[in-house]
Amino acid sequence: MLARFALYGFLKNQRYFEPFMILALRARGLSFSQIGLLIGFREICINILEIPSGAVADVAGRRRCMILAFVAYIASFAVFASAPGSPDRWPGPFWPLLGAMLLFAVGEAFRTGTHKAMIFDWLARQNRRDEKTRVYGFTRSWSKLGSAISVVIAAGLVLTVEVENYRWVFWLSILPYAVNVVNFLTYPPVLDGPGRSATPPAVPGRKRRSVRRVATTTWASFVRAMRHRPLRRALGESMAYEGVYKSTKDYIQPLLKLAAVGLPVLLWLDDRQRTALLVGAAYTVLYVASSYASRHAHVLSRRAGSDARGAVWVWAMTAGGFAAMTAGLLAGIPALAIAAFMGLAMLQNFWRPIIVGRVADETDDAQSATVLSIESQGKSVIAVVIAPLLGLAVDVTGRWAGPSMRFLPVAALGLVVAAVMLGRGSATN
Numbered sequence: 104m105l106a107r108f109a110l111y112g113f114l115k116n117q118r119y120f121e122p123f124m125i126l127a128l129r130a131r132g133l134s135f136s137q138i139g140l141l142i143g144f145r146e147i148c149i150n151i152l153e154i155p156s157g158a159v160a161d162v163a164g165r166r167r168c169m170i171l172a173f174v175a176y177i178a179s180f181a182v183f184a185s186a187p188g189s190p191d192r193w194p195g196p197f198w199p200l201l202g203a204m205l206l207f208a209v210g211e212a213f214r215t216g217t218h219k220a221m222i223f224d225w226l227a228r229q230n231r232r233d234e235k236t237r238v239y240g241f242t243r244s245w246s247k248l249g250s251a252i253s254v255v256i257a258a259g260l261v262l263t264v265e266v267e268n269y270r271w272v273f274w275l276s277i278l279p280y281a282v283n284v285v286n287f288l289t290y291p292p293v294l295d296g297p298g299r300s301a302t303p304p305a306v307p308g309r310k311r312r313s314v315r316r317v318a319t320t321t322w323a324s325f326v327r328a329m330r331h332r333p334l335r336r337a338l339g340e341s342m343a344y345e346g347v348y349k350s351t352k353d354y355i356q357p358l359l360k361l362a363a364v365g366l367p368v369l370l371w372l373d374d375r376q377r378t379a380l381l382v383g384a385a386y387t388v389l390y391v392a393s394s395y396a397s398r399h400a401h402v403l404s405r406r407a408g409s410d411a412r413g414a415v416w417v418w419a420m421t422a423g424g425f426a427a428m429t430a431g432l433l434a435g436i437p438a439l440a441i442a443a444f445m446g447l448a449m450l451q452n453f454w455r456p457i458i459v460g461r462v463a464d465e466t467d468d469a470q471s472a473t474v475l476s477i478e479s480q481g482k483s484v485i486a487v488v489i490a491p492l493l494g495l496a497v498d499v500t501g502r503w504a505g506p507s508m509r510f511l512p513v514a515a516l517g518l519v520v521a522a523v524m525l526g527r528g529s530a531t532n
Contacts, residue, residue: 112246117279139494148208179206184273216475236460247394258383346485425517
């Protein structure tokens with residue numbers, strides 16, 4: 104099963120549009136404020152669907168929910184690829200992209216937490232519960248290797264093909280997602296959830312799928328998350344860290360474009376091609392480093408003494424990364440800010456296995472998908488608030504401070520949140 108889990112992560116991260124998402128939206132005439140609104144809308148939709156989707160997965164079958172998620176993703180990619188590319192043409196790019204974001208949110212809501220719950224269920228059945236951090240880190244490392252390969256493919260496509268508004272990077276992303284649907288069909292039925300089988304027998308008194316069961320599972324998981332202090336603390340940390348990371352991570356793309364345009368090399372290439380080369384190189388290094396971080400997150404946790412102490416270390420390094428980004432932007436050294444972005448992405452891949460392991464340790468197997476969906480919903484709530492405001496701040500700052508300094512709000516936000524979390528000691532037991 105580990106091979107199939109790893110294959111899922113590898114294929115799931117064949118998102119050829121991801122390194123160019125902000126650039127693709129900018130190429131269609133959207134401002135950073137509009138992009139922030141799109142991201143906020145996506146996160147609101149995820150927020151609405153997240154907890155019930157986890158409960159549906161626990162009650163109705165996790166494999167079915169994963170297949171539904173990937174069908175929604177495929178539809179989303181098709182809309183992104185076919186939406187109008189000019190703000191002057193009705194209905195313009197913004198409104199169709201809202202539909203694409205809604206479909207993407209359906210995919211995220213039914214995927215996030217569900218597959219991790221399947222992994223942890225399998226570990227429990229194999230009597231390998233104590234390997235949560237190591238095994239999840241291993242599968243996540245394959246996800247990041249998939250990302251590294253996907254960015255090479257995407258950069259090559261953008262570099263060599265005349266791509267109108269990056270459309271082909273969306274069309275090409277459909278193929279690996281369709282293959283992943285086939286992969287899910289090979290998962291054993293037992294992974295649909297504790298006590299489930301492919302065809303539930305008609306036994307009197309057997310639990311049945313129902314709206315009531317979904318509501319009961321959701322409520323019980325929420326109550327445990329609120330009342331159990333270690334679980335509540337872990338969920339709170341994840342909301343802060345992941346919410347900020349989700350809202351800020353893609354700003355590396357316009358910064359890379361800014362650096363590429365100013366490079367005194369490869370002058371025979373146009374701006375789009377030079378940007379593709381720099382984005383491809385930066386994201387390849389980023390994803391390979393992230394794969395290493397995911398696979399060795401358990402080592403950091405062990406050296407720190409526990410997952411909770413490992414989280415403290417990551418918070419401290421995150422504060423340092425945002426401080427370096429701030430210094431690079433203020434000093435007019437985009438290379439330093441880009442390096443800081445890449446370091447923060449690597450730290451997030453140390454963070455994720457650590458925090459998922461902490462949450463899983465405090466959760467019953469039967470409620471794991473629901474609790475992990477609560478965790479994902481929490482970070483979506485943060486992103487709903489932050490993303491539109493951050494986009495507006497970037498637009499406003501750009502008007503009076505220039506192209507490179509416009510990203511100061513991104514660095515300042517991350518630095519303040521990391522400093523507050525460290526100051527309050529919220530990462531400690």
